[in-house]
Structure formats: structure tokens, C-alpha cells
Amino acid sequence: SSGINAEYGRTSPVDTKFPADQNDDELVSIPLLMKCVREFEREYSRCPGNTDSNLIGDEEKLSALLGKLQKVGVLESQGMFVKDFVRFGGTEIPSVAAFTGGIAAHECIKLVTKQYVPVDNCFVYNAATQTTTVFKI
DSSP, rough: OOSHHTTTSSSSSOOOHHHHHHHHHHTTTTHHHHHHHHHHHHSSSSSSSGGGHHHHHHHHHHHHHHHHHHHSSSOOHHHHHHHHHHTTOOOOOOOHHHHHHHHHHHHHHHHHHHOOOOSSSSEEEEEETEEEEEEEO
């Protein structure tokens, strides 16, 4: 037998799990938090964390909205995302904007040319861990 499997002594391909598959449970929090941020903006007429003096209070308010949406409270892993959403105060990071713009452009090209399969439903990108995933909601 030849090839990479023979070189490494394997008889069958290795079942590889990509980082995006490993973090799906955490990444599902992002669309939920986006919904909570929109609700926060409707309720308070501003982005959460828009000033330094609002950080702690806004974190509590956003956590309360998330807990109300989920009806089970805020999970420990979601607390990190809540802090990040409040800390960034509605700003947009240029590298994240460039990445998501590239994804959106690529998806538009797929639709216009009717080639390849577009992303189905909700595409989530976590810039902190450089992972992506797709959810059907």
C-alpha cells in the first residue's frame, strides 16, 4: 500500500473533526445574543456598552434578556459572549467586517451564477477562535 496512510501506518483515513464542529454549542449563542442586542436597542435606544460607565449594568441587562429568551438562564459558556458583546459597544472590527463581507460576496456570486450550493440558513463566525458554523433556525 502506498500513500499517506501507509506512511503513517494507518489502514483507514482518520475521522477529522474541524474546530467549527467542536464549538457548535458555543457558537449557537451568537445568533441568540444578536437577537437580545436588537431587543436591548429597542428597549434602551442605544447599543449595550456604548460608554464605559454602562458596562457592568449593560452586561446584567443583556444577560437578563438572554435568560428570558432561553427560559433557562445564561449558561456559563455564554457569559463570555455577553461580556464581549457589551465590551465592544456596537463597534465593528475591520478584520471581521472584511471577512464577513467576503463571505457575503462569495454567497452572492453563488446565487447569481447558479453554481455551487449557498450557505443554508444562519452562518456564524467567531473571530476570537477563527471558527465558523452554519445553523438552521
